Amino acid sequence: MGLFELVRPAIFTMAPEPAHELSLKGLESGVVRVPPVPQDNRLVQTLAGLTFQNPIGLAAGYDKDARVPDEALALGFGFTEVGTLTPLPQTGNPRPRVFRIVEHKAVINRLGFNNGGHEKALERLKRRGGQSGIVGVNIGANKSSKDFPADYAAGIKAFHGLASYFTANISSPNTPGLRSLQGGQALEKLLEIIFTAMDEAQETDCHSPPVFLKVAPDLEDGEVAEIAEVVCRSRLAALIVSNTTLDRPGTLQGHVHGEEAGGLSGAPLMEPSTRILAKFRNAIGTAKPLIGVGGVTSAKDAIHKMEAGATLVQLYTGLVYKGPHLPGDIVRGLIRHLDETGTKHISDMTGSKTADWV
Ligand SMILES: Cc1cc2nc3c(=O)[nH]c(=O)nc-3n(C[C@H](O)[C@H](O)[C@H](O)COP(=O)(O)O)c2cc1C
Numbered sequence: 001m002g003l004f005e006l007v008r009p010a011i012f013t014m015a016p017e018p019a020h021e022l023s024l025k026g027l028e029s030g031v032v033r034v035p036p037v038p039q040d041n042r043l044v045q046t047l048a049g050l051t052f053q054n055p056i057g058l059a060a061g062y063d064k065d066a067r068v069p070d071e072a073l074a075l076g077f078g079f080t081e082v083g084t085l086t087p088l089p090q091t092g093n094p095r096p097r098v099f100r101i102v103e104h105k106a107v108i109n110r111l112g113f114n115n116g117g118h119e120k121a122l123e124r125l126k127r128r129g130g131q132s133g134i135v136g137v138n139i140g141a142n143k144s145s146k147d148f149p150a151d152y153a154a155g156i157k158a159f160h161g162l163a164s165y166f167t168a169n170i171s172s173p174n175t176p177g178l179r180s181l182q183g184g185q186a187l188e189k190l191l192e193i194i195f196t197a198m199d200e201a202q203e204t205d206c207h208s209p210p211v212f213l214k215v216a217p218d219l220e221d222g223e224v225a226e227i228a229e230v231v232c233r234s235r236l237a238a239l240i241v242s243n244t245t246l247d248r249p250g251t252l253q254g255h256v257h258g259e260e261a262g263g264l265s266g267a268p269l270m271e272p273s274t275r276i277l278a279k280f281r282n283a284i285g286t287a288k289p290l291i292g293v294g295g296v297t298s299a300k301d302a303i304h305k306m307e308a309g310a311t312l313v314q315l316y317t318g319l320v321y322k323g324p325h326l327p328g329d330i331v332r333g334l335i336r337h338l339d340e341t342g343t344k345h346i347s348d349m350t351g352s353k354t355a356d357w358v
């Protein structure tokens with residue numbers, strides 16, 4: 001039994017938010033450490049001009065304020081995504097607003113983009129300077145904003161020189177109206193504003209980070225087709241599928257927290273989010289790479305995401321249940337899988353079973 005398994009019962013007696021804060025402090029202080037994670041050329045991929053040492057990333061929401069990007073990378077992640085960051089600090093929704101559903105390895109959250117705003121995160125990212133490692137910046141809009149697209153443009157301008165990549169998050173279920181940016185016309189308008197901001201920022205800083213878009217899993221086939229069409233015509237470099245779901249699978253029925261409002265993440269999201277991922281792969285083909293997120297708690301899950309169409313994979317809730325060894329365990333599992341199946345490179349798996357998932 002590892003250290004995390006020993007301390008997990010004690011951590012789970014704490015409410016989720018203090019437990020999360022404790023884990024951030026553990027990383028900041030250097031107390032949380034893991035054995036070195038192997039490097040393997042068969043896991044290295046280049047996407048949008050960035051070279052990923054392995055395909056497993058930390059999803060947005062864990063390190064909202066860019067407190068531990070390098071410590072997260074040191075756990076063995078091939079990349080990390082800080083945020084969602086909004087221009088102004090905001091406290092989010094009233095507590096309690098995060099709920100563990102332990103029996104299902106799931107979480108429901110309605111945090112509502114609690115974060116310290118651009119300025120503080122900017123200072124932290126400036127302090128890490130030009131250290132290596134891929135650190136994406138996930139940007140969003142303030143709840144009180146009268147102009148959501150302008151908030152995304154502000155994010156681009158603020159972090160242009162520091163972000164390895166941007167993610168425009170239009171899929172949080174906890175900011176009223178945000179998901180309406182996924183509609184064809186609204187999305188087109190948003191992307192126009194984002195890429196105008198990119199062009200303006202580039203005039204003073206020749207760095208040009210790629211922009212990814214993060215979508216919800218709660219989409220009808222027509223909406224998938226509409227988003228895919230806009231994405232294909234756009235300058236977006238990749239699509240992240242998916243955020244948390246508003247849906248509640250029948251298996252959660254009767255659970256004390258099963259009906260809490262908010263976005264569901266973790267194991268019950270694996271299947272629906274992978275199905276939507278495969279649908280996007282079908283609609284987009286190989287024109288734009290996909291990043292698969294939702295319910296990944298093992299190497300097997302990561303392999304399923306790639307077979308369904310993902311080039312890279314992200315996770316968050318898996319960390320809550322499996323602990324800080326998870327990224328390393330998944331990387332080791334991927335290497336074992338390549339050895340056992342004689343697969344030459346991880347990219348050979350991408351989209352190999354899309355049809356099975358659709
Ligand atoms: C507590 C919590 C907070 C989150 N906050 C954000 C966020 O700020 N921005 C974002 O794009 N996604 C956020 N997410 C969604 C995750 O990045 C991810 O898309 C989702 O949880 C599915 O992956 P998972 O099942 O591995 O957690 C959050 C998820 C959780 C559980």
